[in-house]
Amino acid sequence: MADLSVLTGGRAGDGINSAGLLVSHLFNRMGYFPYMYFDYPSLIKGGHNFTITRASDMPVGACRERIDVMLALNQDTIDLHRDLMHDETVVIYDSGRATAEGQGVPVQEILSEEQAPAVMGNSCMIGAFSGATGIPFHIVEEVFTRQIPRGLEKNIAVARRGYGVVKQVRTIEPGTGEPLPLVSGNEAIGLGLLHGGLDAFVAYPMTPTSNLLHFLAGMAEEHPLTVVHPENEIAVILMAHGLAYAGKKTAVGTSGGGFCLMTESISMSGTNEVPVVVVMGQRTGPSTGLPTYTGQTDLHFVLHAGQGEFPRLVVAPGDITQACIWSARALSLAWSCQVPAIILADKTLCEGITPLQNGAFPPLPSEERPDAPSGREYHRYSFTENGISPMLYPPVPGSVIKVNSYIHDEAGITTERSDLTTRMTDKRILKEKTLRARTESLSPVEVFGRDHAPITILCWGSTLPGCREVAGTLGFRVVQPVVLSPFPVNQLKTALSGSERIIAIEENALGQLVMLCARNGISVDEAILKYDGRPFSIEELERRLSEVT
Amino acid sequence: MADLSVLTGGRAGDGINSAGLLVSHLFNRMGYFPYMYFDYPSLIKGGHNFTITRASDMPVGACRERIDVMLALNQDTIDLHRDLMHDETVVIYDSGRATAEGQGVPVQEILSEEQAPAVMGNSCMIGAFSGATGIPFHIVEEVFTRQIPRGLEKNIAVARRGYGVVKQVRTIEPGTGEPLPLVSGNEAIGLGLLHGGLDAFVAYPMTPTSNLLHFLAGMAEEHPLTVVHPENEIAVILMAHGLAYAGKKTAVGTSGGGFCLMTESISMSGTNEVPVVVVMGQRTGPSTGLPTYTGQTDLHFVLHAGQGEFPRLVVAPGDITQACIWSARALSLAWSCQVPAIILADKTLCEGITPLQNGAFPPLPSEERPDAPSGREYHRYSFTENGISPMLYPPVPGSVIKVNSYIHDEAGITTERSDLTTRMTDKRILKEKTLRARTESLSPVEVFGRDHAPITILCWGSTLPGCREVAGTLGFRVVQPVVLSPFPVNQLKTALSGSERIIAIEENALGQLVMLCARNGISVDEAILKYDGRPFSIEELERRLSEVT
Amino acid sequence: MSRTLITDAQNTWCPGCGNFTIQFALRNAIQNLVKEGVPLETIVLVTGIGCHAKMADYLNINSFYSIHGRTIPVATGIKLANPELTVLCCTGDGDAYAEGLDHLVFAAKRNSHITVIVHNNRVYGLTTGQYTPTSPLGFRGRSTPGGTIEAPFNPLSLMLTSGAGFVARGTSRKMRELEDLISQGLRHRGFAFIDVLQVCATYFNTSEVYDRQGYALSDHDPADFEAACRKAQEWDYNRDAPIALGLFFRQEKPVFEEQFPRRSMTPVDRGKAIQAILDAKR
Amino acid sequence: MSRTLITDAQNTWCPGCGNFTIQFALRNAIQNLVKEGVPLETIVLVTGIGCHAKMADYLNINSFYSIHGRTIPVATGIKLANPELTVLCCTGDGDAYAEGLDHLVFAAKRNSHITVIVHNNRVYGLTTGQYTPTSPLGFRGRSTPGGTIEAPFNPLSLMLTSGAGFVARGTSRKMRELEDLISQGLRHRGFAFIDVLQVCATYFNTSEVYDRQGYALSDHDPADFEAACRKAQEWDYNRDAPIALGLFFRQEKPVFEEQFPRRSMTPVDRGKAIQAILDAKR
Numbered sequence A, B: 001m002a003d004l005s006v007l008t009g010g011r012a013g014d015g016i017n018s019a020g021l022l023v024s025h026l027f028n029r030m031g032y033f034p035y036m037y038f039d040y041p042s043l044i045k046g047g048h049n050f051t052i053t054r055a056s057d058m059p060v061g062a063c064r065e066r067i068d069v070m071l072a073l074n075q076d077t078i079d080l081h082r083d084l085m086h087d088e089t090v091v092i093y094d095s096g097r098a099t100a101e102g103q104g105v106p107v108q109e110i111l112s113e114e115q116a117p118a119v120m121g122n123s124c125m126i127g128a129f130s131g132a133t134g135i136p137f138h139i140v141e142e143v144f145t146r147q148i149p150r151g152l153e154k155n156i157a158v159a160r161r162g163y164g165v166v167k168q169v170r171t172i173e174p175g176t177g178e179p180l181p182l183v184s185g186n187e188a189i190g191l192g193l194l195h196g197g198l199d200a201f202v203a204y205p206m207t208p209t210s211n212l213l214h215f216l217a218g219m220a221e222e223h224p225l226t227v228v229h230p231e232n233e234i235a236v237i238l239m240a241h242g243l244a245y246a247g248k249k250t251a252v253g254t255s256g257g258g259f260c261l262m263t264e265s266i267s268m269s270g271t272n273e274v275p276v277v278v279v280m281g282q283r284t285g286p287s288t289g290l291p292t293y294t295g296q297t298d299l300h301f302v303l304h305a306g307q308g309e310f311p312r313l314v315v316a317p318g319d320i321t322q323a324c325i326w327s328a329r330a331l332s333l334a335w336s337c338q339v340p341a342i343i344l345a346d347k348t349l350c351e352g353i354t355p356l357q358n359g360a361f362p363p364l365p366s367e368e369r370p371d372a373p374s375g376r377e378y379h380r381y382s383f384t385e386n387g388i389s390p391m392l393y394p395p396v397p398g399s400v401i402k403v404n405s406y407i408h409d410e411a412g413i414t415t416e417r418s419d420l421t422t423r424m425t426d427k428r429i430l431k432e433k434t435l436r437a438r439t440e441s442l443s444p445v446e447v448f449g450r451d452h453a454p455i456t457i458l459c460w461g462s463t464l465p466g467c468r469e470v471a472g473t474l475g476f477r478v479v480q481p482v483v484l485s486p487f488p489v490n491q492l493k494t495a496l497s498g499s500e501r502i503i504a505i506e507e508n509a510l511g512q513l514v515m516l517c518a519r520n521g522i523s524v525d526e527a528i529l530k531y532d533g534r535p536f537s538i539e540e541l542e543r544r545l546s547e548v549t
Numbered sequence C, D: 001m002s003r004t005l006i007t008d009a010q011n012t013w014c015p016g017c018g019n020f021t022i023q024f025a026l027r028n029a030i031q032n033l034v035k036e037g038v039p040l041e042t043i044v045l046v047t048g049i050g051c052h053a054k055m056a057d058y059l060n061i062n063s064f065y066s067i068h069g070r071t072i073p074v075a076t077g078i079k080l081a082n083p084e085l086t087v088l089c090c091t092g093d094g095d096a097y098a099e100g101l102d103h104l105v106f107a108a109k110r111n112s113h114i115t116v117i118v119h120n121n122r123v124y125g126l127t128t129g130q131y132t133p134t135s136p137l138g139f140r141g142r143s144t145p146g147g148t149i150e151a152p153f154n155p156l157s158l159m160l161t162s163g164a165g166f167v168a169r170g171t172s173r174k175m176r177e178l179e180d181l182i183s184q185g186l187r188h189r190g191f192a193f194i195d196v197l198q199v200c201a202t203y204f205n206t207s208e209v210y211d212r213q214g215y216a217l218s219d220h221d222p223a224d225f226e227a228a229c230r231k232a233q234e235w236d237y238n239r240d241a242p243i244a245l246g247l248f249f250r251q252e253k254p255v256f257e258e259q260f261p262r263r264s265m266t267p268v269d270r271g272k273a274i275q276a277i278l279d280a281k282r
């Protein structure tokens, strides 16, 4: 086996997400690279939820349109996903809730015989899944022991019963990989931020980054981390300003609607030079849109959000490992250059789950910042060669630390003078140069696939894993700018050089990266766009690519 | 005389703005085209304010760096503006407050002899100005009669004394023009909106559009117009949504910071198709910046504000007449296409004063909108060929009118279906096409100056009058896109065709129109940028242009 | 009235959710209004975002499904546009007490003629169970796994202080009474506020508390402001105490929207008004 | 303390503006604090945007000159970052009662340990004279030339209802008393709110009213919540009535910021914490 997809479906509230995660963990323990996609509507109970766990001997990060095993906790799962089944799809279903061709599991009966509560039904199905696919039961036990905190024994007992009632119809050979930590994009961002020195996280819940708040709130129970959920997003970002002014590395999390409310303070960060880091998870828009689905429609919004002109860092990680690495860097660069930073993710990335590769915690770029002058009076905005002023936090005996949203002089006192206005803008331009230089040293553009291939797929953000995979199959090159501001034009040109044909792949209707490239003198030949809230599947990418190549 | 500039200066609170306006009215009555620029810091009393009234026998809209007459109500006026004086500058000063070379007017003495209150000091200075420049006193009387509502006789008496104490040192020949209405940009926008059918205006005060609120609030005293000033900008735009949903043509006014707070509801307008019109007056940013100074730094922000992708109308009028015409059109187009519209102005345009040309109130484009189907059930978002659905307002017997910020079906009920999501995006794309077609029929790109001139100045917004003037002198062409979204690429290409050299002029640091052009395949050869909060002067434009041509 | 008041949209509230009760109470209240002669098409519902807000999909009446926290200014706008309309909001506690609290206070202050029904389940339902401004101290939600450190505020007291002319509290545990309160709210000439203690079956099931502690206000004069304030303070949304249900306060005051012009300017009006201004500025 | 507390920035308040009084009262209060041993560098001032906000330019202390309406969450953030800091806000009535009202209510609810001084001139000064939430009914401002149609709300009542533990009112007409209130506010462990009736010499000169109607609270027990509420209602910011000045209410409660960790994670902590999570997710 090299590539196997398992769909786990049921009603919202049935714990589909956890069931899918256990399936993923089984593959992880078996030595494969799992990838889990979670699809759910915006409701709490009753609607249809499903996960697809795809496991491969190579890292993957997108789904196929073929399901090899279907784990149906209800009838909808069977009915709604028929198009994904093929002749050999193994169907395992809860026979008390669905009828289908395949192997029924009398979950209800087993539970009552084992005197187990209803929530353990999923363990039973997981057992059946393992039995049918020949996953050794000790692997199930191992995964349960590690992942199920409560009622372990009973869960195992129930799983064993499920394991026993089905017949093995496939064999999954043990793979060769070591089990890696399975984390979601939100968790990867959280871990990266922690690695980058995060002191505080402030957020108001909003899909798809609510789970980042939950994750860090959980961390704060055990570690000295300040996590606050205030009255709304305006308070969120302003608290972040206060925290950062007083020296705490702070990030906030939100999605489009909340981000709108933060734009005024992102602009303030442009003027007052207080570093704020925003994790912005895109979802299908405009407006409330499809809150639990994905999209890449906010690139230009984040590039230009807030009145006035000022440098900002925008990074769009393409997978979980990049999310970890670049979240740490974003925090660190925001502080070293005293600029706002935006980590631009989307629902696919935030809520997708894959193994975190080794190397996700590289040493951080050093936060070069000039020291405050000794002997002279401290000025928060003193002019320097690279635009970066010494940044102190109160209390500093003998120093007055003034930040200001008005145009100000070096000391931070409001000015309306035309010469100072120009100089402060020039300072911002210098800062952008410095920021650019610092990002350029961190390979802001990634290249994958066949070296010097004439056809290049150009992508950004969460479409990366899918693009990487099809490029591998088709012999294409993949170029992915991770940093989108300051836009790494030169690196991108280098990465694209020799391409005969550049095909952009984006999950939006306008081709926003294409627009950004065009503005920077890079022309893209073709754009493959999708905007129904669902991520590209491998087959869809192949199909759409074959149409244009 | 063809070109005369009068600087009137004094402390904030001394009524400098009104004094400058009276000077402008004198020129208006004399048959010239005045242009008044008002420069003031963000404070209420005591700082230095000044106006420059420039009068010409051609319409003008930018200042020169030469002052022919200085009307000094305090010493600062003399001291701060020496660089603008030349050998023949006529200096008239209040001898009780300043000493200078020129003609002193004993304002205090005159007022006490006439038993006039202190506020009439300006009338005395206006009288002196008229006397020194040979403006017939009956013109002063005429202007005072028309413009000074209270205490007319005493004002005239005081002016007459001022007239008498100076000696005539210049002669202003009567011009040939008819007096036209002198209006500010804010007033022009307000009048345009009224012409366009405005029913309601909602705003929270913010420079430079506060005076639009004040102007329309004044109108509402006498006419059935709904003007509301609520608790903040979020309430502002949501009230506008409510008003528009119920059928009232509504506009709101703000500047960058307030606009940030509106972005979430602009995105909502993208999805719910409720037309909202935002008058956005740019000022120097980022953040609070220089609240009373100008800038053109928010073009890309307004083009992309709000999460998700949706059509929007963005118009940037270049002078007061365009402001009037395009404000009416913006309202009308927003309603005919059910999209958000942004009238992008800046402090220079909003607070500058010039004559409103004839033809500022052309007939409106017809608001073609499909009728609601009779017989069939009404659906707010029914699919049509051009993307525009019939729009009804409650109450309509038998019809249910549902608008929704989620992705919805034709009836307005929330959906999460992938096919409907795509179709609704396609509907928005269609709407953009329709909007584009409708703007294209309204000459969205203006061309001035020498036909087919090889050198073209490309500008947008309030730099237009200055560019037009220097182009006239230098034999250049001027191309100005008035509509910036949907960007009129083809018209712009046509307008630019044959140019050997395109020079953009912008009041920002990034060259935002240049960026927009680049993205659309139009390359600009040179950008002349300025970002100190002050508008370009004619000389500065000439100087900077000569450096690059 | 031939039209049914419930749409075909699939209902996705959890089994046992208090929103069902509110839906039927509201439906009945609307039906009564219509029976009394209010044309159905003159009724407009504005909702925020959250479980509560699905009401916009489920009730077959005019609706404006707004964004999170922003029902009230939309409602005021609609009422301003056309005072003939009956405008009501179904809003959540996250919506009205956190994200958009200022609008609530100002609507009360202005006496905007709208009815605001707060589905106060004391939790963010749709975002899976975080604390809200009315969750009890120590509430363990997903953003506060160790329990909140903030005591709730009292929305009734806040509304009384803000000048609300109609302040009531109902619960999803008592549909008849709730229907009656909503009916009264809809009939009140001015701002009407109804805090509905709504059970969230999934994240905060308070049925038992409301059943045990809830009691109907009686011997209470809703014209007595002081008494209303005292009654409102009896339960602080935190500790166990008797929970009064019913109409706490009612007072008629000048209505905000009635102080604006009813008719619009005609094109002729506009032409004249513009001309008059131009003439004055010559 | 050798440093002077006033910067060289040119002062641009209008002659006769009440902000001068507030500035000196605040300067004195800070000086007293410093005399008592609070290091000057541990004091941080946060201001909004408006005439009042120029305090950030004029006082030579640490300051965060924020945006309109947004002093309070910044102040809470600063205090959260470092509870050793003394954090105060100079905010306007437009700022704190209109644009950013929600933050004020929540700071009170949380008992955020900051002192909020509202320069309540009952007008938007810097934007040239529009009505605010505390302008009297009928106020003719530039956005309401025919007079407002909204009665003001009562910020003291609102703060009492919101859970503020320190509620006081002063006026720019009485500098000594104001200094004393500010000193008390700065010493209060928790959220301290001071509404300062400030004269706007240019747009709303209320000197005469405050001089005539103002009186010092006496015979009043600031521990008595009910009494504080009654006193607060004596004057409704609208009609003529006696205007009590002084400390209305004081109560100590658990402080928000004290419930967060004081120290930060060390790099070693971080490494371990990350490793523990990774291990658990394998």
Ligand SMILES: Cc1ncc(C[n+]2csc(CCOP(=O)(O)OP(=O)(O)O)c2C)c(N)n1
Pocket (backbone or CB within 6 Å): A204, A205, A206, A207, A233, A257, A258, A288, C048, C049, C050, C051, C052, C053, C067, C068, C091, C092, C093, C094, C095, C096, C119, C121, C123, C124, C125, C126, C127, C132
């Ligand atoms: C600006 C913004 N922030 C956050 C969200 C995410 N969000 C959607 S519903 C909701 C909470 C709803 O809580 P409540 O108003 O109490 O409604 P309930 O679901 O409990 O009925 C949140 C935070 C959003 N849609 N918009």
Ligand SMILES: Cc1ncc(C[n+]2csc(CCOP(=O)(O)OP(=O)(O)O)c2C)c(N)n1
Pocket (backbone or CB within 6 Å): B204, B205, B206, B207, B233, B257, B258, B288, D048, D049, D050, D051, D052, D053, D067, D068, D091, D092, D093, D094, D095, D096, D119, D121, D123, D124, D125, D126, D127, D132
């Ligand atoms: C978001 C935003 N809206 C509006 C403004 C414009 N603005 C600046 S100061 C101000 C009013 C200030 O009033 P107040 O807070 O009472 O301060 P005062 O000038 O009276 O001291 C306004 C509306 C702004 N800066 N930002």
Ligand code: SF4
Pocket (backbone or CB within 6 Å): A044, A045, C012, C013, C014, C016, C017, C018, C019, C051, C052, C121, C125, C126, C199, C200, C201, C202, C203
């Ligand atoms: S989560 Fe709570 S409020 Fe939402 S539908 Fe379920 S029970 Fe109702």
Ligand code: SF4
Pocket (backbone or CB within 6 Å): B044, B045, D012, D013, D014, D016, D017, D018, D019, D051, D052, D121, D125, D126, D199, D200, D201, D202, D203
């Ligand atoms: S406008 Fe009023 S508040 Fe502002 S400085 Fe002048 S007097 Fe003071």
Ligand SMILES: [Mg+2]
Pocket (backbone or CB within 6 Å): C050, C092, C093, C094, C119, C120, C121, C122, C123, C124, C125, C132
């Ligand atoms: Mg709720």
Ligand SMILES: [Mg+2]
Pocket (backbone or CB within 6 Å): D050, D092, D093, D094, D119, D120, D121, D122, D123, D124, D125, D132
């Ligand atoms: Mg004020």
